[in-house]
Amino acid sequence: MSRARAPGPGRAGAAGLSVPLVVLAWLTQFLVGTDLFVVAPLLPDIARSLHVSASSTGLLITAFSIAYVVASPFAGWLADHRDRATILVWALVLFSVANVATAVAPNFALLLLTRVVAGVAAAATGPTVYALVSTRARPQARAQVLAVVGSGLLTALWVGAPAGAVLGQHLGWQAAFLILAAGTFLLAFPHAVVWRSRAVAPAPPRTPARTPARGSRTATGVAVAGVAVTTLWAFSVYSLYTFLGVALHADGRASDVTWLLVVYGVGAVIGGQLGGRFADRTGAVRVTRAALALTAALEVAVALAYPVTWALACTLGLFACAGYAFFPAQQRHLVDAFPERATGMLSWNNSALFVGLSVAGAVGGQIVDAFGYPVLLYVAAALCVPAVLVAGGRPARLGANPTAEEVRS
Incomplete structure (x- = not known):
């Protein structure tokens, strides 16, 4: 069993994770969250560009959500049975490809398909990031680290989405997705390296099971x-x-x-x-x-x-x-x-x-x-x-x- 290394310069001490590593995870959640939330304010522009009704464009959000719900459990199972870092890297690459395809989709049907692919990729991205940081954080700081990383998603709600909407107004809605594609693609490279160089914080020793405590469940x-x-x-x-x-x-x-x-x-x-x-x-x-x-x-x-x-x-x-x-x-x-x-x-x-x-x-x-x-x-x-x-x-x-x-x- 490998030993967890003691915190050194640039590491987050009690958290067991370096600050740059937490920032990388935060940025990942921010970009994926922005992609989710930015669609709503861009719907009128998308409707005009592709000559469809505004009500029809709401299907883009529905398609993303359904794909996420269906794919997420399978993606989680796959990440638990394979290398999580590898799953995350490929998910980010797929997410980037889906966003490029979103930006260049020539009609609404293909655009809808690209949002399904983006939803599948997001399903493999968010939970895997959370699992990587939580299993490497020290137990006494696990929820704090999860909260910091999760704040990237919340920040996308009120910063990333409005910024994407402003960008869409000036450069076209396609520009927002191209920038998000570039960002997530670039993040795949450090993710491919940093998780392999970090030792996992040691888990408590396993001991034989005992009689269930009062209030316990299956x-x-x-x-x-x-x-x-x-x-x-x-x-x-x-x-x-x-x-x-x-x-x-x-x-x-x-x-x-x-x-x-x-x-x-x-x-x-x-x-x-x-x-x-x-x-x-x-x-x-x-x-x-x-x-x-x-x-x-x-x-x-x-x-x-x-x-x-x-x-x-x-x-x-x-x-x-x-x-x-x-x-x-x-x-x-x-x-x-x-x-x-x-x-x-x-x-x-x-x-x-x-x-x-x-x-x-x-x-x-x-x-x-x-x-x-x-x-x-x-x-x-x-x-x-x-x-x-x-x-x-x-x-x-x-x-x-x-x-x-x-x-x-």
């Missing part, structure tokens, strides 16, 4: 519960986000959309960092349950504050902070519970996120049209309650020396 039960909880969380969080701009436009507050989304984005980044830090210190399961409970309470607060813009801004920032504290803690919980299947579990977790996001988009619009935006928030808040009740748990077979996470949960 491995399948923990996996299913984790996927279900993430789906409910994603519906609650993204139903609010997806239809906020639509509701504000309908109420004559279109000028407030941009800065309120910035408040939301900043709150999400802060929440992710806090969630990761507290998960490492107090236990991932405690943080997931607390974050879900706060998400439900604050979503009700957003619904009540919605008519008053300044109150909406305050509650919106707090909601995003609480809501996004959940995700790095959930990731750490799954990695701790299934260390040998980390990529697979994180892939299922990301698929669950996309399922919740897709259902929120499909069902949320119907609720808003029929009953109004605040009612959607009440429904989403109610779905967090069962998520709190089933969150956490661990596989029944535990070693004689349980980890800190097992003790805390």
Whole structure:
């Protein structure tokens, strides 16, 4: 067994990862996230360019999401049974090719196909990055590292996508995808090298299994519960986000959309960092349950504050902070519970996120049209309650020396 090297100059000390390595992972998530989120503001330009209706272009987002959900579990399984770094490099290359094909697609049918390929590549990229950094980070800083890397995706939400939209307005929507293709292709080269030169942080010694502790579950039960909880969380969080701009436009507050989304984005980044830090210190399961409970309470607060813009801004920032504290803690919980299947579990977790996001988009619009935006928030808040009740748990077979996470949960 190889020994983990002691932190040296330029390394992230307690985290067990160098700062450049974390930055590389962050940039990867930022570019892949920008590719996901930039499509929405570019849809009108794409529709005009390819002479299709604006409603038809929405299929580009749907195709990407469905491809991601379907491909992610298989990509995670493949990464767990092959070299993760190799899978990541080839996924980035495929992602670059898909974006070049997106930029040069001569018609809408081919464009739709390129987004399917991009979704498959993204499914093999995000969870593999998370698994690589989590399994190489020191256990006491695992959730913090996941939160930092995950903030790249959140930053894409409120920085990368608007920047891509501005670029599209001045240089054409194709330019945004060509730049993203170049960026992800260049990142493939350092990824091909750095993960092979890093020793994995040592895992706790394996010992014979003992009788399951009270409250423990089968491995399948923990996996299913984790996927279900993430789906409910994603519906609650993204139903609010997806239809906020639509509701504000309908109420004559279109000028407030941009800065309120910035408040939301900043709150999400802060929440992710806090969630990761507290998960490492107090236990991932405690943080997931607390974050879900706060998400439900604050979503009700957003619904009540919605008519008053300044109150909406305050509650919106707090909601995003609480809501996004959940995700790095959930990731750490799954990695701790299934260390040998980390990529697979994180892939299922990301698929669950996309399922919740897709259902929120499909069902949320119907609720808003029929009953109004605040009612959607009440429904989403109610779905967090069962998520709190089933969150956490661990596989029944535990070693004689349980980890800190097992003790805390």
